[in-house]
Amino acid sequence: MTEIADFLRARIVERRALAEAAAEDAGLKWSPGNETFGSSVNEADSGAAVVVGPWDYLDWDVRRHIAANAPAAVIADLDAKLRILDGVVPEIDAMEDQIDAEWGAGDPSERESMTLLRILARPFAEHPSYRKEDWAP
Numbered sequence: 425m426t427e428i429a430d431f432l433r434a435r436i437v438e439r440r441a442l443a444e445a446a447a448e449d450a451g452l453k454w455s456p457g458n459e460t461f462g463s464s465v466n467e468a469d470s471g472a473a474v475v476v477g478p479w480d481y482l483d484w485d486v487r488r489h490i491a492a493n494a495p496a497a498v499i500a501d502l503d504a505k506l507r508i509l510d511g512v513v514p515e516i517d518a519m520e521d522q523i524d525a526e527w528g529a530g531d532p533s534e535r536e537s538m539t540l541l542r543i544l545a546r547p548f549a550e551h552p553s554y555r556k557e558d559w560a561p
Contacts, residue, residue: 428541428559429509435548436509440502447495505544513537 516537542561548554 426538426541427555428538428545429513431548431551431553431559432509432541432545433506434553435545435551436502436505440499443495443498443502447499450495453494453496508540508544513540516540 517535520535520537539561542559545554545559546561549556549560
């Protein structure tokens, strides 16, 4: 596995742990509350409030955004990215290895899998271990 893939896996594991911890405290699925009464973001199953500011501080679009990023959605997104790392990237590499064997070796830094990994790593560009010069898409 490449350094960028290892970096991605570590960031995904970190984010998944945060989502799992949030789910333990506030449930897996959230709803934005009630637009009419301006309630804060609510955990969908028990109605527990997820407060990120003073009561009625958040406008409707912000609450909907927070609810859309509830732990269940974040975990599903991260699991999909892990499937790309574990399944799609190796398949792309295998196809490119076959092409390289038949037509001559290409530049490993220009492989389509590296392009995909660079794109997936972009949301983590502010992490201290992100190598901007090497990994920018």
